Amino acid sequence: ADLLDRQHKILLMLEKIHDKNADKQGREIGESYVLAENLSNYDDQESVKELIEMAKAGKLLPRHHYFSLFDPEHRRQMILLFKILKSAKDWDTFYKTASRARVKANEGMFVYALTMAVLTRQDLKGIQLPPLYEINPHFFFPTTTIRQAYRAQMQQEDATIEATFTGTLKNLEQRVAYFGEDIGLNNHHHHWHADFPFWWRDEWGHKDRKGELFFYMHHQLNARFDAERLSNNLPRVEAIGWDKTIHEGFAPHMSYYEEGEFPSRPDDMHFLDLPFMTRDQMTRYESRIRNAVDKLKAYGPNGPVSLNSSEGIDILGNMVEANENTPNLAFYGSIHNLFHVFLARIGDPDGRYGLPPGVMEHFETATRDPTFFRLHKYLDDIFKAYKDNLGPYPREEIEFPGVTVEDVTVESNGAANELQTLFDYFEVDLNNALDHIEGKDDREIKARVKRLNHHTFKYSIDVTSDAAHTVTVRVFLVPKRESSGEPLSIDEKRWSAIELDKFVTKVSSGKNTIVRKSSDSSVTIPDPPSFKKLLHDTEEAINGNGDFKIDEDHRHCGLPDRLLIPKGNEHGLDFELWVAVTNHDQDAVEGVDIRDDDHGGSMSYCGILGQKYPDARPMGFPFDRKIVCEDTFLSFSNIHRVDVKIRHLGELA
Ligand code: CUO
Structure with missing residues (x-):
């Protein structure tokens, strides 16, 4: 319940964060807090003093200015603010400090420092932030979309604005x-x-x-x-x-x-x-x-x-x-x-x-x-x-004697070994891009964007084993040819391999069929809820309604699940699916158990926060090192290759 309340307060701090009228409207959230009078509430008092001095000397990055992490001075100030937020001894201090920073600090710097504090403070673990495209839509949508949104706001009209990709087909x-x-x-x-x-x-x-x-x-x-x-x-x-x-x-x-x-x-x-x-x-x-x-x-x-x-x-x-x-x-x-x-x-x-x-x-x-x-x-x-x-892997690092991958099939939308992609449409709330007029209700002003997506699919992997084993299954998608039609060498293929999934499962002695859904991929996360939905669900949960719960393992990092596979083309573009099954005894990492828990679901590219990376092998194994001969590689019983096509079905409205 505490965490829900904290999440709610943090969401309110991010709402309308770029609104120039926010200060005037007294949208200050929570109790104002004078840092200088409360030094003992911070572990890092030096940083607090330094920030106060800079504020007095008028050296802080002004509000409304852009914030760049790559600018050493911007970064220095952000780190100072982050250290203060992180070293606040309790939630109350944290909240009052953040409330103060919300109206005093540069907005971009505040959002970034607050994000970093939320991601790293133990007492905020699991708190879900809104997608950045709804916190700061200016950095995601074209000028023309934002201008049209402003016009709708001025005229107090609801609007859904088509946001197109930039440039023309001449490029x-x-x-x-x-x-x-x-x-x-x-x-x-x-x-x-x-x-x-x-x-x-x-x-x-x-x-x-x-x-x-x-x-x-x-x-x-x-x-x-x-x-x-x-x-x-x-x-x-x-x-x-x-x-x-x-x-x-x-x-x-x-x-x-x-x-x-x-x-x-x-x-x-x-x-x-x-x-x-x-x-x-x-x-x-x-x-x-x-x-x-x-x-x-x-x-x-x-x-x-x-x-x-x-x-x-x-x-x-x-x-x-x-x-x-x-x-x-x-x-x-x-x-x-x-x-x-x-x-x-x-x-x-x-x-x-x-x-x-x-x-x-x-x-x-x-x-x-x-x-x-x-x-x-x-x-x-x-x-x-x-x-x-480093040269190729020695044989014993790859092979898994006694375990054979007999066959692999993927099934999508009723088709075997053909994956299907499409474009769909998605709406994003632009409220945070706008200034709001005092005393007037907010309008529904949205952008509509086209996004790549695909029909979900599932793998069936037939494995025979000499004994019961815990195994890691590594799935890669590999292009076959250059755009010119020239076949890729095995060395080019392995460096072009796209990791689709990596998971731990059990096999028993004899024949096994491992079934795995694409939506469970270890590289992706599902669409985050919109800012409004997240706020609404949090409020409902505080009132004892709905089923929103804080998930301590929630991850913001992860490729969108929609982008798991590339677009392909209308004829069905040729790819290969490579599956390598390795012995979990060699893959396991001390202190991390991923057999029954996916830790937020995007471990492959994002690891696990605060823990060791859950795979002892080098990332990309076994495709990260040189492969001299494709046939030798395929002769390992624990490695299997099948041909798949990716067919693009066009736009679905
Ligand atoms: Cu260059 Cu991610 O942008 O590192």
Whole structure:
């Protein structure tokens, strides 16, 4: 009951958070709280004092201004606020502090710091936040949609506004805009980075295999984007590079609350130095990282750090991002984070035109820009070079003697080994994008968006076993050909493999059929409830009605279940389904039991919060390492391959 009440209060704090009239309307939530008079209520009093000093000196990021995690000063202030929210000794202090920050702090910074506190405070565990596209619709919908919403608000009319993908079909990249601009994908990406922030320090709680997750979640995003491109007759993404021309321009057609349009980028741009970082320096960082990959050895502050171990990929991920766990920030830099900034500021590198940053500077908008995937392909190539350098797995790490996968079938909508996708429509409430008029009722103002979806399906996996075993079942979807029609080599296939599911089950001696539903996938989460529904259900539950319950394992991170499989095409695009069954005795992680609990359901890309990653194998196993010969690989009895097609059925209204 306490948690329901807390969730309710937090939702009210987020409601109309960007409304410029909010302060005037006295929408201050809860009791105002003067931090200075209550210092003893915080574990971290130094941070409280520092914030008070900054506020007095007028140094805080002003309200309504954009907030960027990549801006060192914005980030510093956000961390200060987060530390204060996190160190509040009890809920009451937390709530009063947050209520104060809600009306005093920059809105974007407040939402981010509050999110981080909710995700990490023990006394708020399980609290569900609204989807970010309804907290901050400006970062998810085109300017024209928001303007029409404002017009409806001015005229006090209800409205449902069609939100289209940006650009025109003359731009080939527009064919895959449904993926990069998907509101759920952007919500997932934001939440992944909120669960594994690059600025997070171990002293606040260690995040297991964070660097490896950085590699793997983005590697999978790349594989998925390439499969969407293949579905639309586009070649795979080409890695970006410091000396390469950025051929594809981008016009986001979105606006900040205050600073106007997100900047566009014309075709054929080149990188330009930033005042605080040159391209030369970035290429030096890159070559040092490539050198570490070649030698399987990095240089830490106290001497060499081996990358030739099961932790190697984690260290490399930390180094490439770079997050706070990088072995050597001065030597290896922060190529990923700074690359985002180089791209976000390419049109106004020294700020002389006063442009706000581009979409690449916010995790919730970044995938809209095709260069997002080019940047992450560049990083993915570094990770691939590293994995290649480790060589193939020895036979004994893959095989599972006594266990044979005899057959695999998938069934969707009555069809065997054919999966079916479609576009459906979804409505998003735009209330939080608007200013509200005092004394007037809120109108129903919504955006209607098209989203990729599919008919759910189920796998039947026939396994014979010599004995009873607990097993891990690993399911991957693999493209067969390039968009040109050229067959992919096994090495290209394994690096393009899309993880669809990974689960633990039991087999007994003899014949078994393992049945598993696509909706149970370990990479996805279901559609989150809308802000209004969440608020309504919470209020009902407080009054003893309805069936909403706080779920301590609830996760905001996870690919939307709608996007589990790529679009395919109307003819039925050829893929392969690979299933590997491994011995759970070798996969189990001490202290984590996933046999009877799915811990929020999106472990593969998001791990388990506050616990170890639940699979002892490297992420992507067994496809993460080189495969020399497809036939040898298929000769392992515990690995099986079948052909599947993905047919796109078009739009369902
Ligand atoms: Cu997720 Cu580049 O790391 O955006």
